[in-house]
Amino acid sequence: MSDWALIIYCGLITFLTRFSMIAILKKEMFNDKIREVLSYVPSAIFPAIIFPAIFLENDELIHLENNPKILAAMIAMGVGIFSRSILATIFSGLASYWFLIFVV
Amino acid sequence: MKTNFKIFLKGLIDVSPLMIPVVPFGLIFGILAIDIGFSPLATMGMSLIIFGGASQIVLLQLFSGGASSLVIISSVGAVNSRHLLYGAVVSEHVSDLKLFWKIIISYFLIDQAFARSNEYFKKNNHKNKYYHLIGGGVTCWVIWQTTTFLGIILGSAIPEKLGLSFAVPLTFLALLVNDFRKIINVIVIITSGLVSTFGYNYIPYKAYVIVAALTGLLIAIILTKIIKK
Numbered sequence: 001m002s003d004w005a006l007i008i009y010c011g012l013i014t015f016l017t018r019f020s021m022i023a024i025l026k027k028e029m030f031n032d033k034i035r036e037v038l039s040y041v042p043s044a045i046f047p048a049i050i051f052p053a054i055f056l057e058n059d060e061l062i063h064l065e066n067n068p069k070i071l072a073a074m075i076a077m078g079v080g081i082f083s084r085s086i087l088a089t090i091f092s093g094l095a096s097y098w099f100l101i102f103v104v
Numbered sequence: 105m106k107t108n109f110k111i112f113l114k115g116l117i118d119v120s121p122l123m124i125p126v127v128p129f130g131l132i133f134g135i136l137a138i139d140i141g142f143s144p145l146a147t148m149g150m151s152l153i154i155f156g157g158a159s160q161i162v163l164l165q166l167f168s169g170g171a172s173s174l175v176i177i178s179s180v181g182a183v184n185s186r187h188l189l190y191g192a193v194v195s196e197h198v199s200d201l202k203l204f205w206k207i208i209i210s211y212f213l214i215d216q217a218f219a220r221s222n223e224y225f226k227k228n229n230h231k232n233k234y235y236h237l238i239g240g241g242v243t244c245w246v247i248w249q250t251t252t253f254l255g256i257i258l259g260s261a262i263p264e265k266l267g268l269s270f271a272v273p274l275t276f277l278a279l280l281v282n283d284f285r286k287i288i289n290v291i292v293i294i295t296s297g298l299v300s301t302f303g304y305n306y307i308p309y310k311a312y313v314i315v316a317a318l319t320g321l322l323i324a325i326i327l328t329k330i331i332k333k
Contacts, residue, residue, distance in 0.1 A: 001173040003146050009173070010163055010180045011153035017184040019210035021191025027199040037325055038193045042219060043289040044296050044320030045186045046276040048313045049158065051297035052304050053273035060305055069270055076274060080281035087121040089278040090271075094125075097270050 068100035108235045115221060115239025122216040123247050125275040128268035129157050130248050133164070134255015135262060140168045144256045151252040155245065156214065157272070158183050162310060179310040186317060190218045197225045198234050209234060212241025219279045288327045296320035 001009075054073050057063040064070070076093030083089070106114075130151075137147040137160075150160050159180045166176045190213055198209055217240030224236045255262075262268070283289035300316035307315050 003142060004149065006163075006167075006173050006176060007146060007150050007153055009177045010150075010159060011155075013177060013181045014154050014156050014159050014184050014187070015210060017181065017187040018191055018213040019207065021188050022195045022198060022206050022210055022213075023203075025192060025195040025199065027196055030196045035196075036328060037321060038189070040289065040292055040321060040324035041189045041193055041317075042222075042279060043283045043292040044324065045189065045313070045317040046215075046280055047293045047297035047320070048186075048300035048316035050273040050276045051301045052312070053269075055301050056304060062301065069273075072270070073273065073277060076277055077284065080278060081284045084281050085121075086278040086281060087124070089281055090121070090125055090274050093274040093277065094271065097267060101265075101267060 068097055068104075072097035072100060106230065106232075108232050111230075111232060111235040112239035112242075114224070115217070115236035115241075116243045118220040118224065118236070119216050119240035119243050122220070122275060122278065123243060125271035125278075126157070126216070126244060126247050127251050128266075128271045129275070130251025131255040131258065131262060132268055133157065133160055134252045134257075135259055136161075136164050136255075138256055138259055140164055147256055148249075148252060151249055154180075155211065155248065156184065157248070158215075161272075166310075175309065182309050182311040183313055185311075185314040186215075187213060189317065190215075193222055194218065194225070194237070200231075201234065205234065209237055209241075212238055212245065214241060214244055215276070215279070216244055217241040288324060288331070291327060292320040292324045295323045 050073075054069045055062055055064070055067070057067075072093050075096040076089050079085075079092040080089035133151070134147060137150065138144065142150070150163065154160055154163070162179055162183050163176055166179055171179075191210070194209070194213065198206060201209075217237050220240050221237035225233055228236075280289075280293065283293065296316040296319065299319045300312045303312045303315055
């Protein structure tokens with residue numbers, strides 16, 4: 001398969017995952033119960049991207065010692081809980097990460 | 105009712121803090137793609153056609169590892185399966201729109217715009233509220249294309265030591281700031297995190313994202329039932 005065919009197929013499948021539910025579901029299908037469960041969607045999905053990126057190294061093994069990402073992420077989370085600010089969370093995370101790898 | 109443009113701008117403003125980490129993410133993507141051997145045109149093509157950071161990074165990772173096209177496409181599908189859930193959440197708010205707008209909205213239904221517009225949709229109920237998602241999506245689109253382009257041009261001038269890839273999990277962490285205070289959410293977050301981390305190497309076809317998400321949702325359903333009684 002050529003690079004372009006691969007890119008177009010990946011684009012199509014990405015679009016279809018975004019489009020299919022919007023195209024299929026109708027307003028009448030929703031009730032409070034479904035709405036409540038759907039409100040947990042971000043909490044259920046985002047950690048699946050966050051955790052492996054923090055805890056797994058390039059060799060795909062779990063990496064707990066000498067891993068500045070863990071402490072930096074915890075600082076960012078703490079700042080996030082108290083400030084409720086997206087900006088403060090991101091900045092404190094990046095700043096503490098750089099502090100840990102360049103200064104400590 | 106607010107004008108379409110005002111709602112578009114509100115979407116732009118709401119999503120903009122989340123755009124800061126998109127800058128290094130886009131740069132990294134551009135640099136990596138060239139490094140792996142894609143042409144500058146194909147690299148730009150990926151950002152224009154796919155327009156999804158996680159999908160594009162997965163594509164690069166598997167491509168450089170020599171995976172077959174079928175594995176690459178199905179893995180991109182698996183990583184993207186979270187969009188099925190976003191679509192399910194958003195569909196309630198856009199179900200009265202014409203097909204044309206549903207297609208446009210689907211193209212712009214990315215993590216950041218979804219997270220911010222979902223909050224907006226819950227609080228607002230005017231007919232043209234979908235402009236909020238388009239505002240957020242277009243903002244991210246412009247930044248994603250620009251930074252991909254800069255990554256292609258700058259290439260190895262940016263030191264790997266900066267650890268810019270850490271900006272990716274940080275973005276998603278920031279999207280959860282309002283959920284850390286609620287006990288059910290915290291349990292769901294920990295469950296999903298553990299399943300994805302430990303399942304990463306064992307769940308085939310990079311399906312760990314959707315397996316972890318569904319496990320988390322299942323826990324959420326059980327907990328809401330127990331606590332409500």
